[in-house]
Every structure is written in structure tokens, then in C-alpha cells.
Amino acid sequence: MKTWDFCRSVTSVQILVALGVEYGAKQSALLLNTGLNQQSLNNPETVVEASDEMAVIRNLQRELPELAGLGLYAGERYHLSAYGIWGFALASSPTVRKAVELSQTYQELTFVFSGFVVEEARDSACLVFDNSDVPADVALFSIEREIHAAMVIMREIVGQQLGEEWVTFKHARPAHSDLYERFFRGRVEFSASKNALMFPRSVLDEPRVVGNGATASLLDKQCSELIAKRTARKGISGKVRDILLRQRPMTMDMEMVAESLCMTSRTLRRKLDAESTSFRQLVDEIRMTLAEEMLTGTRLSVEQIAERLCYADASSFSQAYKRMSGQTPGTLRKHGRGP
Structure with a gap:
């Protein structure tokens, strides 16, 4: 089983379809070979197989071949509110460290294909993403989306303390590298040793005014139970x-x-x-x-x-x-x- 092969809510497919339609693709073409239709797309109770979401990504790339950086455009739409209980758990965390730990523990409640781990150094911390088992035709889309979405979430959790981001990508500088400069506010490197989003380690243990330990603990339990129930x-x-x-x-x-x-x-x-x-x-x-x-x-x-x-x-x-x-x-x- 691939690390990304887990069921997820329909929200991510809704986001991808909305992106495609906005740029001129037809919804029916975007849902081709997925087993999904208008009714299931509109139903918040729908659970989507990872392979179906990947099919939507392939359809998106096929229908919009001239739109470079599709993963970057998609990533900016993945706010905390899109993730249900997982997003609420992160938003309620009393510290950034707790939010990051929860995010890693319950990755199966996200929409990632490139799984991630947390690494800490003396002055910095980073989320390191691995897209090595993602099919080659969607690997670039995946890593662009995952890192951009992670940055969006970190901005929502940390706020102004985050400062300028430092992101690194293993792939070579693409023709649409100007989009990276547009979407990321700090340093961007290509042909790096890892795919990562780096930030000051000092922000990890800063207390969050909007955090609530009791609520976070309850939602932690709910995340665990939801994963158990979604496990195929x-x-x-x-x-x-x-x-x-x-x-x-x-x-x-x-x-x-x-x-x-x-x-x-x-x-x-x-x-x-x-x-x-x-x-x-x-x-x-x-x-x-x-x-x-x-x-x-x-x-x-x-x-x-x-x-x-x-x-x-x-x-x-x-x-x-x-x-x-x-x-x-x-x-x-x-x-x-x-x-």
C-alpha cells in the first residue's frame, strides 16, 4: 500500500474541481474515471478514495495544459477550514509545537500525497515532504500543492511571527519559477536535498492566545477515532x-x-x-x-x-x-x- 493510499473527505476534490472550472474546464471532464458525479460531489458525507482524487488531478492537468504551476494555484486554497476535525484540532492547539505534532500524527485526515515529517535543528524547524512514491505524472503537482498548503496553514496558525518562509524543492528550477516568487514570501531554492518548508524553531513553543488545551485534547481523540473509522x-x-x-x-x-x-x-x-x-x-x-x-x-x-x-x-x-x-x-x- 502506498503511503498516500487512504480515504479522504470530498472537500479536496471540490477544491480541485472548482479550480478547474474557474479556469475553463468542464466539471464532467474533471470527474472522468473517478466514480464521482454531481450528487456525490455536493454531498459533504462522501468519502473519496485516494485514487479518485489522483484521477481528478490528472484530469485537471489534461484539461488545462497551458496553466503552469497548477499545484501552486491549488495549494493556496487549502485553508484550515477545509480539513474538518483535523483543522479544528490544529486551530485549537495551545502551542505551534502541539499543532505540528497533531498535523503529523493524523496525516490520514488530510489530502496529501507527499507525506511529511518534522525535523528540528538549533535555530530552525522544518516540515520535510517525501513524494518518492507518488506517480511521476502527478509528483510535481503534489509537492507544489502540499508545500504551498502547509505554508497557508502555518500562516494561519503562527500569524505574523512566522516571518518570511524558506522553502526548498528537490526538482530543478521550472519554467514557471516566477510563480514561486509570487506565492512564497521568502527564500525559494530548487535542486535542493529535500522538499521542505522551514521556519524559526522559536515559534514552536510560543503560547497561542486562541489555543485551548482541553478542546485540543478532545479533538485529538476525535481525530484518532475518525481515522479508525475511515480505515478501509x-x-x-x-x-x-x-x-x-x-x-x-x-x-x-x-x-x-x-x-x-x-x-x-x-x-x-x-x-x-x-x-x-x-x-x-x-x-x-x-x-x-x-x-x-x-x-x-x-x-x-x-x-x-x-x-x-x-x-x-x-x-x-x-x-x-x-x-x-x-x-x-x-x-x-x-x-x-x-x-
Whole structure:
């Protein structure tokens, strides 16, 4: 499995499609060979495979061959607010160091293809990105997007203390190098030993006025749980989850899913049991994931969320949520909701 091969929310594809349409590409062309359509693109509950997002990137490059630096243009659109719980966790961190640690620990809640690690020296710290296992045709786009997006996030977390950035790229100076000077405010190097975003080490331990340790700890836990629920299952349970997530799960029943898999519900039940799970358990897990994303990432009321998840009413939803998570929807929203 490639390091970047993890499921992600639909937000990144929305950003990429919006970029392409803005520059004249057709949405249908950008979604070609992805399995995504207008309905899934507009549905905040959609979970996207990494391969589908990569297909969108390839489509974007094919449709806009004259627009150099596509990765740079994309990167400037990845603000903290685009990342759901991960973004809220970073924004709530009491120090920059805690935010950076969280960002590295929960990379599977981001949209990166070039994974990163944190390195510290005497006076500087840096985020080092590795795009060595990214397919060659999207490697440049990936590293441009990832480092630019990281810079955008660091500016939002650190503020004016960040000063001028120092970024280095392993690839040779491209023909569109003037765009790097435009998007990055400080020193830019090419043909370097690593792909990195460097900044003063001193900012790591400065307290953040808007940070909150208790909220950050709660969101840290939520990030861990969300990754566990998004982790693709193997075998038949993975196929069931894919069907449920792509086709508005709360309107489907076991018989419909079994039919989609060309088997009887009895056979499906037996196969799921062999994988130590059940249809009800999978539905409950998906409901919890969607509920948490809507509670922390949207302004939908508890009543509206209950309706979307096909509970009889808000009370039934609240009771089920508390039974499965140990807390009420109101408690999660109070501590985990972003601005």
C-alpha cells in the first residue's frame, strides 16, 4: 500500500474541481474515471478514495495544459477550514509545537500525497515532504500543492511571527519559477536535498492566545477515532462500506446492499460474520462518522442531522449517539465545533 493510499473527505476534490472550472474546464471532464458525479460531489458525507482524487488531478492537468504551476494555484486554497476535525484540532492547539505534532500524527485526515515529517535543528524547524512514491505524472503537482498548503496553514496558525518562509524543492528550477516568487514570501531554492518548508524553531513553543488545551485534547481523540473509522476494511465489509458511503447509506437496507453485491442477504450476513462484523455494526460506524463530521464541521441543527441520518427524531438520534460515543451531540458540538 502506498503511503498516500487512504480515504479522504470530498472537500479536496471540490477544491480541485472548482479550480478547474474557474479556469475553463468542464466539471464532467474533471470527474472522468473517478466514480464521482454531481450528487456525490455536493454531498459533504462522501468519502473519496485516494485514487479518485489522483484521477481528478490528472484530469485537471489534461484539461488545462497551458496553466503552469497548477499545484501552486491549488495549494493556496487549502485553508484550515477545509480539513474538518483535523483543522479544528490544529486551530485549537495551545502551542505551534502541539499543532505540528497533531498535523503529523493524523496525516490520514488530510489530502496529501507527499507525506511529511518534522525535523528540528538549533535555530530552525522544518516540515520535510517525501513524494518518492507518488506517480511521476502527478509528483510535481503534489509537492507544489502540499508545500504551498502547509505554508497557508502555518500562516494561519503562527500569524505574523512566522516571518518570511524558506522553502526548498528537490526538482530543478521550472519554467514557471516566477510563480514561486509570487506565492512564497521568502527564500525559494530548487535542486535542493529535500522538499521542505522551514521556519524559526522559536515559534514552536510560543503560547497561542486562541489555543485551548482541553478542546485540543478532545479533538485529538476525535481525530484518532475518525481515522479508525475511515480505515478501509478488507474483503466484503469494505465493499459494503463503499456502497453505503456512496449511495446515502441511511436510505438503504441489507437486502438492497446484498443485491448490489449479487448475493442473498443470508450470504452477505455469513460473509460479514466471518470478518467479525455485521451489517448493523457497519451502518452504526458510518452513522457515527457522518454524525461527528456534521456536528463539528457544519451548522446543521441536531434535528437536521437526525433527519439526514434517518433517525425518527432528534431524541432518538441523541440517545443512539450517546450510547455509541459516551457523550451527547451537544457536548461534542460545544467542544469540537469550529468557528
